[in-house]
Amino acid sequence: MAVAIDSRIKNFRAYDVAARRAEVAGQTGLTDADIQTFEPGAGLTIDQADRMVENVIGVIGIPVGIATNFTINGKDYLIPLATEEPSVVAAASNAARIARGLGGFHVSSTQPIMQAQIQVVDVLDPAAARIRLLEARAELIALANEQDPMLVSFGGGVQEVSVRLVTAPEQTYVVLHIHVDVRDAMGANAVNTMAEAIAPRVAEIAGGRVVLRILTNKADLRLTRVRAVFDAELIGSPEVVDNLIHAVRLAECDPYRAATHNKGIMNGISAAVLATGNDTRAVEAGCHSHAVNADGVYSSLSHFEKDADGNIVGTLELPMPVGLVGGATKVHPVAQAAVKMLGVETAEELAGVIMAVGLAQNLAAVRVLAGEGVQRGHMGLHARNIAATAGAEKHEIDAVVARLVADKKIRVEHAVEVLAELRGGN
Template identity: 40%
Template sequence: MTTNHNQKFYEKTPDERRQLLGKQFGLSKTELAALAADASPAGNQTIENYLTDYRIPEGVVTGLVVNGKEYTVPMAIEEPSVIAAACNGAKMTAYSGGVAAPEQDRLMIGQVVLKNVANPYLFKNRLLKQEDEILKVANEAYPSIQQYGGGATGIRVRCPEDFVIIDLLVDVVDAMGANMVNTMAEAVGHWLSAKGQTVVAAILSNYATDSLQSVSCTLDFADIATDQLSGADVASRIADLSFLAQVDPYRATTHNKGIMNGIDAVMLAAGNDWRAIESGAHAYAAMEGQYRGLATWHVVGDKLVGKMTLPMAVGTVGGSIGTRQLTATNAKISQIKSAPELAAVAASVGLVQNLAALRALATSGIQAGHMKLQYRVVAMRAGATAEEAGLLAKRLAGLDHVDEQVAQQELSKMRKEQAHD
């Protein structure tokens, strides 16, 4: 964005930016007023060229049982059926004791990448012998974390192609730890540069393979049966869909998208970097050379057993988590007290989300439940008020074909009927 004014765009106030954009792109007074109405001082301090806050709906999944504790978990997402599906999956798993999510190690990885090393494998051995010195350099760069029991704890050295890569392993305690790890990695990079080494990069990796979270659940057939299908039939179909996601990357991509529907929504409501979780999850899904479904389901005797493991580099303190009142409020609602607990709950939401999606796909089809909620969205697009949307959605659900034009016609009919009452 450039202007004829001497002042740069990023130096202007949010209102000045909105006015400039309004003139350039012909925004109406109503559109400009809407931008201004949702603006916040905190948002202007968070990102460059700030205009307004882009809001999405937040709800909660209820009745989610993880490690014997029942949770109410805030989720922020605009897709209509996600929270409904999560609640359905949570209910089914709760009948059999809920989701098991053992607490696991949480280490983040900082990469210090070197090039132009004469003998990479000889140099690798030298670095491993200097591990204590490297850890000292890293911890001195961010000493405050040690008083909480964290800090750099170890290194790995790899030699892919022409690079020598030091993986700096850092215990970030309850923080996601990006700033901490970057600071430590850069300190080690500067230390090596001073010794004459060519440092290509020093930065956090979002492929958090040392911060994995496993979750599992076991369901009785009776808890997944439908009016038309026995629990054994439903379980068999879910297992088939699960296997399909292991052998077909096209199905695996949609399989995992549904899982991340739940996890991303929890991460967003918890003030975490959902994009980091997303990228790590998809990389982990392809770790064996073929992209596969993260969650697997098998029939074991008269039970359906679901399992999933994925990287969960989450935090409950630090970064932007403490800057938003709603994030703190959401933490009170969820009663989640630590990063390991957040990882366990978020991954559990992903697993029950997958269960609900596969059960729907295996029985009534994915559109049946989805469209019940989607009709409200269609109703709003057609011009229905918030009060009218529910009534119009019920009318649309009884039609064979629904699009925005049909919704507008039904809205007009409904209003005429109400006017005559």
């Protein structure tokens, strides 16, 4: 077991890569072999990649950074984030620091229920077919559970069935849902297998024929919730706090703002999902479908309010279908090391960590927008990429970045000019 983690690491960003690795390994119990998986060329081998997907020609590297300062349900975590976008890791870490003194993040969740749909077409009496299928509930549940006795032995399996009538221009479809407790798996393979198995019997009972039998990524029965209080004094001036609330309110009312607001949340969520080898597309699809409110309008996924002390209370509730068994999580060596670093023991715990990162990243992004604006901080980090593109060596990057920011010309051609000046003066 790893030792207790203290995610508040002073000046962690000033460490070199070797020192960061040593700090993370010392706190999380990662072995030298675990750390080695993060070395380019030593993580996912070409043979492993060739077994994961078809027509393989290589692999692509994504930076993995460590988000610090996170306290979640009273426990500290060092959180690996896989992202190519500057500012995500730093912003999430900073927001976690702002929440840390007021208790950090608090998470809870529903049971890990995934659903599969079975679409029946050409049904003459859809309303009656719905009732017939509900009458056969016990039979259908038993038949589905026969497909995965191992899952059932762990307390999972089909818990319920429901039937919806979906009206299309051509006809009314009868759509049966199976509700499956998938335990610590993401669950796609399990629910798809069950849906395939019971589809013929569903068609027979309904008096039609089956077309689709597949999971839905609208995992609205598998919800994770997170809340945190962010210290107003650390956020900034009262004006920044008020502007932050105004910015969030616009995202709640305006789909154009909501799309970018929610992208900020997903910057954190997708980075944590990817680092742990989970399905980013499934998570993103579920989250964005959840953003459509009761009025059918795409809206903000998060909510921010001021409490009696003037602090910001942030909340987020989303489908979070992630797992610890199966898929790339058990195949990809870097994903295995990332999960080990987190020390999570259940898919529910992993979902909570991911959600905390999403809320932190969201608070950080809106705080910047409500204060100095996105360009100052984001472009400062982007300038490092520009400096490197211009050919700056490691010892030259800070000086080049400082000039680019000061000149407000964060462009490659200007970086080339600055670099030439610096080298000409040496």
